[in-house]
Structures are given as structure tokens and as C-alpha cells.
Amino acid sequence: MPTRPVSIQDAVRSLTESMPKDLFKEALLAMLAEFMEVEVGALCNAGHGERTSERVNSRNGYRERALETRLGTVSLAVPKVRQGTYFPSFLEPRRRWEQAFVQVVAESYVLGVSTRRVEGLVEAMGAKGMSKSEVSRMATVLDEQVTAFRERKLEKAYPYLWLDALYVKVREGGRTVSKAVLVAHGVAETGERETVGLDVASGEMEDCWRRFLEALVKRGLRGVQLVISDAHPGLQGAIRAVMTGSTWQRCTVHFLRNVLSRVPRTAQALAAAVFRIAFMQPTRELASEHFGKAIAAIEPRYPEAARCAREAEEDVLAYMGFPAAHWRQIRSTNPLERLNKEIRRRTDVVGIFPNDPSVLRLVAMLLLEQNDEWLVGRRYFSLESMALLAPRGGATPQLAAK
Numbered sequence: 001m002p003t004r005p006v007s008i009q010d011a012v013r014s015l016t017e018s019m020p021k022d023l024f025k026e027a028l029l030a031m032l033a034e035f036m037e038v039e040v041g042a043l044c045n046a047g048h049g050e051r052t053s054e055r056v057n058s059r060n061g062y063r064e065r066a067l068e069t070r071l072g073t074v075s076l077a078v079p080k081v082r083q084g085t086y087f088p089s090f091l092e093p094r095r096r097w098e099q100a101f102v103q104v105v106a107e108s109y110v111l112g113v114s115t116r117r118v119e120g121l122v123e124a125m126g127a128k129g130m131s132k133s134e135v136s137r138m139a140t141v142l143d144e145q146v147t148a149f150r151e152r153k154l155e156k157a158y159p160y161l162w163l164d165a166l167y168v169k170v171r172e173g174g175r176t177v178s179k180a181v182l183v184a185h186g187v188a189e190t191g192e193r194e195t196v197g198l199d200v201a202s203g204e205m206e207d208c209w210r211r212f213l214e215a216l217v218k219r220g221l222r223g224v225q226l227v228i229s230d231a232h233p234g235l236q237g238a239i240r241a242v243m244t245g246s247t248w249q250r251c252t253v254h255f256l257r258n259v260l261s262r263v264p265r266t267a268q269a270l271a272a273a274v275f276r277i278a279f280m281q282p283t284r285e286l287a288s289e290h291f292g293k294a295i296a297a298i299e300p301r302y303p304e305a306a307r308c309a310r311e312a313e314e315d316v317l318a319y320m321g322f323p324a325a326h327w328r329q330i331r332s333t334n335p336l337e338r339l340n341k342e343i344r345r346r347t348d349v350v351g352i353f354p355n356d357p358s359v360l361r362l363v364a365m366l367l368l369e370q371n372d373e374w375l376v377g378r379r380y381f382s383l384e385s386m387a388l389l390a391p392r393g394g395a396t397p398q399l400a401a402k
Contacts, residue, residue, distance in 0.1 A: 157223025158186035191379035209238035262305035
């Protein structure tokens with residue numbers, strides 16, 4: 001009866017169970033060292049020190065790599081090659097965002113600006129032994145990917161565009177400041193989701209958002225029919241200036257927060273309920289009717305909240321001018337908020353970033369991996385429902401004259 005091939009993991013497991021701890025570590029390191037030599041030999045097409053015309057690469061020393069085992073951490077001497085890179089097949093390569101995370105942690109540690117949480121992660125992420133030159137080399141590799149991601153041409157039309165910002169702490173000029181991470185997330189004409197823009201800015205002033213949107217247009221952003229965002233004045237001004245020909249949808253979730261902030265806590269649940277009824281209506285006419293009733297219901301006691309709602313009605317119900325199959329997703333920034341929540345989960349671990357480029361490296365790698373997942377997953381909107389947008393023609397933003 002044929003036996004199945006024994007993997008390196010099976011061999012390690014067998015040794016773990018049958019040998020004393022110290023002896024096992026020595027045997028394990030010897031076995032893995034021999035395994036790596038075989039792989040590097042195949043990569044170079046020549047053995048160690050072998051002179052042959054068939055050699056295609058050569059060894060270039062070793063680098064230390066920690067390996068977690070049942071008996072503790074062992075230090076591997078991983079061979080390096082002069083051309084390209086070698087990574088042992090029995091180790092799990094870090095995903096792109098993890099590479100960026102290690103780089104950020106290492107850079108924070110080297111520059112002496114890491115928080116206690118980061119210091120606790122240094123050893124776990126294998127970053128403690130990194131020199132400034134190693135951190136710099138790692139950053140260079142990541143920056144190439146970040147630049148390619150942020151500057152790629154946008155070759156499709158994006159009928160729907162969500163805009164939002166989240167804040168991180170960054171070390172600048174010897175002090176810690178708050179920086180805005182601007183994110184643009186779109187749905188292409190084919191119904192697929194995609195992160196189309198990312199930048200770090202000093203805040204959400206109009207000129208910051210305007211530069212961000214103008215950069216998207218220069219990269220080929222076109223066909224935008226609906227822009228979804230909150231009502232931040234700077235963002236609104238930039239949308240009006242750059243996204244000409246597009247409709248603005250004020251996020252319904254942020255709208256309700258704005259209205260409820262003008263209503264006592266005891267009455268907020270009722271006020272929210274009367275406006276949500278309007279958002280549930282099947283037509284724009286019925287929605288406007290119920291919206292008016294909601295305003296009338298709160299106006300006698302909360303005139304400021306009623307005024308806020310009356311001024312926002314046109315923008316809050318803008319989504320109803322688009323296919324009903326899309327209403328739930330396009331009436332708020334929730335699709336982007338969920339993505340931002342995942343970004344915050346990772347950036348909160350870092351605490352204070354050493355500089356702007358380190359923010360971009362980590363966030364870009366997260367978004368790049370999310371794009372990959374969306375690319376192989378289900379379409380956000382079906383082709384049939386996206387076809388309903390075709391008669392609109394799709395507005396193309398124009399850069400304002402300087």
C-alpha cells in the first residue's frame with residue numbers, strides 16, 4: 001500500500017514528540033538548514049561553492065529569522081541570494097499588510113517614538129533586531145507597491161463614489177499631531193468595488209479634499225454620477241468645485257446624527273424613527289411626504305432640528321433618483337465606514353506613526369489586499385442593475401480652471 005509523502009511539518013512534529021527538548025532543537029535546526037541549502041541550490045542551479053557554467057545565481061550570506069516552535073523560538077540562518085530573494089518554503093510568507101505593519105513597528109522602534117503597545121510587538125513581529133538600513137530597505141520595497149497602487153490609471157467609469165476620512169496620530173517636528181487619511185471608494189461600471197484613492201492630509205479643509213479629488217481626475221476618474229459623503233463643509237466645497245455634473249448624496253446616517261444632536265436624549269429614539277420611515281418608502285414622492293411629516297412632528301418642540309432636516313431634505317433623498325436595487329448601499333457611507341473600521345483596528349495598535357509615509361504604507365497595503373478580495377468575490381451590484389444607469393450618460397468631472 002503506497003504511503004503519502006512526508007512533509008516538513010510532519011517531520012518536525014515527529015521529532016518534537018520523540019526527542020528531548022535541547023536535542024530536538026539542535027536536530028531541528030540542522031534539518032532545516034540542510035533543507036534551505038537544498039532549496040537555495042535549486043534556485044542557484046548549483047551547490048554551495050560549486051563552480052559550473054549552469055549556475056544562474058549565487059549566495060550572499062545569511063539573515064536571521066525567528067521561527068516559533070512548540071519548544072520555543074529558534075533562530076534560523078536563512079540564506080540570501082544576490083539576485084532576487086529566497087524565502088524558505090516551510091515558512092508562511094507575510095501578507096502585504098503584515099509586511100507594512102512590521103516596517104511601521106520597526107521604524108517606530110528605531111526612531112524611538114514607539115508606544116508601549118508597539119514595544120511589546122517588536123519582538124513578536126521579529127523587528128527588534130532590525131537596523132536603520134534594514135528598515136529603510138524594507139520601506140523602499142513597500143513604497144514601490146504603494147506608489148503603484150496610488151498612482152495607477154483608473155481605466156473604468158465609476159458611477160458611484162464614496163468619500164470619507166479617518167484620523168491617525170503622527171510624529172511631526174518633534175510633536176504628535178492628528179492627520180486625516182482621505183479615502184475614495186468606488187463601484188465601477190461593471191459592478192465591482194474598488195478603492196480608487198488614498199492620501200494623508202493635514203485635515204479636511206476644502207483645499208486638501210480638492211487636491212485629492214483633482215488627483216483622482218488626473219488619473220482618469222470619470223463617469224461619476226453620485227458622490228456619497230458626510231456634510232463636512234470642506235468636503236462639500238471640494239465636491240462642488242471638482243465633481244461637476246455629479247449628484248451629491250448626503251449620508252443618511254450622518255444626517256440623523258446631526259438632527260439628533262439638536263434633540264434631547266429622551267426624544268432621540270422617536271425622532272430617529274419618524275425620519276427612518278421616510279427612507280423606507282418605495283418612491284421619492286412618498287419619501288418626501290413622510291419627510292415633511294417628520295419635520296412637522298418635531299418642529300413645535302425642536303425647531304433647530306426641524307430647520308436642519310428641512311435644509312438637508314434634497315441632498316438626503318438624492319439616492320432615490322437612482323436604481324432602487326442600489327438604494328440601501330448608496331444612501332450612506334456605511335460601506336466605507338466598515339472598511340475604515342478595519343483600518344482603525346490595525347492603526348490603533350501602532351498608536352503613533354513615525355511619519356506620513358509609514359501611514360500610507362500600512363493603509364495602502366490593507367486596501368490593496370481588500371481590492372484583491374473584491375476582485376475575486378461577488379460583484380457589489382449586478383451587471384443588470386448597473387445597466388439601468390447607462391441612459392444617464394455618466395458625468396465626467398472637470399478640473400477647475402486655475
